[in-house]
Each structure stands twice: as structure tokens, then as C-alpha cells.
Amino acid sequence: MSTEETAPYGTGPTAAPTGPAPVKRVRTHHLREMKARGEKFTMLTAYEQYAAQTFDEAGIDVLLVGDSASNNVYGNETSLPVTVDELIPLVRAVTRSARRALVVADLPFGSYQASPEQAYLTAVRFMKEANAHAVKLEGGLAMVPQVRKMTEGGIPVMAHIGFTPQSEHNLGGYRVQGRGDAAARVIEEAQALEAAGAFAVVMEMVPGEVAGEVTKSVGIPTIGIGAGVDCDGQVLVWQDAFGLRTGRMAKFVKQYADLHGVLRRAAEDYAADVKAGTFPGPEHTF
Numbered sequence: 001m002s003t004e005e006t007a008p009y010g011t012g013p014t015a016a017p018t019g020p021a022p023v024k025r026v027r028t029h030h031l032r033e034m035k036a037r038g039e040k041f042t043m044l045t046a047y048e049q050y051a052a053q054t055f056d057e058a059g060i061d062v063l064l065v066g067d068s069a070s071n072n073v074y075g076n077e078t079s080l081p082v083t084v085d086e087l088i089p090l091v092r093a094v095t096r097s098a099r100r101a102l103v104v105a106d107l108p109f110g111s112y113q114a115s116p117e118q119a120y121l122t123a124v125r126f127m128k129e130a131n132a133h134a135v136k137l138e139g140g141l142a143m144v145p146q147v148r149k150m151t152e153g154g155i156p157v158m159a160h161i162g163f164t165p166q167s168e169h170n171l172g173g174y175r176v177q178g179r180g181d182a183a184a185r186v187i188e189e190a191q192a193l194e195a196a197g198a199f200a201v202v203m204e205m206v207p208g209e210v211a212g213e214v215t216k217s218v219g220i221p222t223i224g225i226g227a228g229v230d231c232d233g234q235v236l237v238w239q240d241a242f243g244l245r246t247g248r249m250a251k252f253v254k255q256y257a258d259l260h261g262v263l264r265r266a267a268e269d270y271a272a273d274v275k276a277g278t279f280p281g282p283e284h285t286f
């Protein structure tokens with residue numbers, strides 16, 4: 001895995017007319033530069049080797065090992081139960097597998113809210129034990145001391161405001177945040193997090209117009225999930241976007257594939273072959 005310094009986006013010997021920008025490793029400054037140029041960037045979740053490799057090959061700029069692994073890997077109903085010890089091996093798998101993408105580790109519920117010191121020590125575990133390139137936490141003004149402590153300690157921090165799933169029970173369920181009078185608060189939070197040193201901010205389920213205002217009022221890139229087209233980047237949970245998860249999807253999900261259908265048919269075909277005695281064939285036999 002290369003840690004060399006890179007040419008800026010869009011230049012360099014490997015520049016090609018199509019495909020991902022020829023940067024060796026996406027770094028936080030590249031995202032800021034893309035915002036300044038008005039160039040959109042992409043983030044997807046990833047929790048293991050093959051998704052990470054595939055999305056990295058596809059030129060996805062940022063891979064987030066989300067605490068949504070709680071739902072999408074560990075089978076929990078919410079993101080709340082997942083632990084640092086459960087997430088670290090997943091982050092390690094993704095950092096081993098991604099050659100180009102910036103890998104961000106999501107700090108799970110309860111691992112950073114208590115104090116800046118707790119946040120710093122948790123983030124250090126992700127950086128040392130899993131080679132994360134950055135960490136992400138949820139929250140607005142209350143998390144400013146945490147963001148400052150971590151960035152001063154050398155750890156790039158991505159913030160996350162609007163709907164914050166770890167506070168689902170406080171927010172009264174999956175609801176749009178920042179409507180009406182609450183819009184000013186979202187802008188204030190984004191500005192405070194930028195001042196504290198955050199390198200980017202995720203906005204989840206915020207009205208498109210408000211997210212556009214926030215994007216214009218900060219220098220750091222904004223990343224939307226249910227926050228409209230005016231954010232600097234977009235993020236989706238891959239099992240939602242590519243149809244591995246079934247059932248009711250949030251309004252902000254666009255489904256690009258039906259992986260559940262593909263996988264289910266493959267498993268049914270395999271089972272049918274075994275039961276019929278048509279697998280293994282002579283070509284699979286020594």
C-alpha cells in the first residue's frame with residue numbers, strides 16, 4: 001500500500017480521459033480542493049474486503065466503515081449496540097483492501113460522548129489498531145471540544161449533523177432535522193465544527209435548501225445523505241444502494257442494483273444442482 005505524496009487531482013502520468021482521478025491516495029485536502037473547484041466527490045460505506053476493493057476500483061473517494069455495521073453486519077435493529085471492539089477488525093479489513101480511497105472509521109455510540117479525552121483515546125485505537133485515516137463522530141455544538149481535542153492530537157475528524165442515528169431515541173425516530181426555525185442551528189453547528197477543526201461534515205436528512213445554505217457557509221466539504229444535490233459529496237449505505245438489504249427504504253435511497261435477487265437466485269441454483277446431483281460435475285472432480 002502506497003503512502004507516497006500525490007499529484008493533484010486531474011494531473012499526473014496516469015491521467016486518463018475517463019475513470020477515477022489519478023490520485024495515489026485520497027487525502028482530506030483533496031476533498032477540500034474538490035469543493036473549491038465545484039467538483040463532487042463520493043463516499044460509500046464498506047465493512048469488508050470485497051466491497052472495499054470493488055468500490056476503491058470504481059473510484060469511490062471515501063470509504064466509511066460506518067457504525068451502521070451494527071445493522072448491516074451484526075444484525076442489530078439500530079446502530080446503538082455496536083462496540084469499538086466489533087468495529088476495529090472491520091476497519092482493519094477495509095484499510096488493508098483500499099489502495100486509493102480515504103478510509104474513515106465511525107466512532108460508535110458511547111465511545112466518545114463522555115469527554116474529549118474519551119474521544120481522543122477511542123480515535124487513537126482506530127488509528128493505531130486499524131490504520132484508519134480519519135474518524136467520524138455524530139453531534140453538533142456539544143461535540144466541539146471532542147473535535148478540537150482530536151484534531152489537535154493529529155487525527156482528522158469528519159462531523160455528522162442533522163439526523164444522527166445514535167440519538168434516534170432522543171430525536172424521536174428517523175425524522176428530517178433543520179426544518180423552519182431549526183435551519184439556523186444546523187448552519188451554526190457546521191460553522192462551529194469547522195472552527196474546531198473538522199475536515200468535512202455529513203448532513204443527514206436535512207432539507208435540500210438548508211443543506212445548500214450550509215454548504216455555501218463553510219469552507220469544509222459537506223457530504224449529504226438525504227440532504228439534496230447541493231452538498232459537495234454524497235454518501236449512501238451500500239447494502240441499501242445496491243439492493244442487498246430488502247424492505248422499506250428511506251426516501252433518500254436510490255437503488256442501483258438488486259444484489260439480494262442475484263444472490264438469492266445463485267443460492268437457489270446451487271441448491272437445485274446439489275439436490276439433482278448435477279453439481280459437482282466431472283470437471284469439478286479430481
Ligand SMILES: Nc1nc(=O)c2c([nH]1)NC[C@@H]1CN(c3ccc(C(=O)N[C@@H](CCC(=O)O)C(=O)O)cc3)CN21
Pocket residue numbers: 068071072077174175176237239240245249250251252
Ligand atoms: N441499512 C440501513 N439503512 C437504513 O437507512 C436504515 C436501517 N438500515 N435500519 C433502520 C433505519 C430506519 N430508517 C428510516 C426509517 C424511517 C424513515 C422515514 O420515515 N423517512 C420519511 C421522512 C420523515 C420526515 O419527514 O421527517 C420519508 O419520507 O422517507 C427514514 C429512514 C432507515 N434505516
Ligand SMILES: CC(C)C(=O)C(=O)O
Pocket residue numbers: 045064065066067068069106160202225235236237
Ligand atoms: C450513512 C453514514 C453517514 C453513517 O454514519 C453510517 O453508515 O454509519
Ligand SMILES: [Mg+2]
Pocket residue numbers: 066067068079106
Ligand atoms: Mg454512522
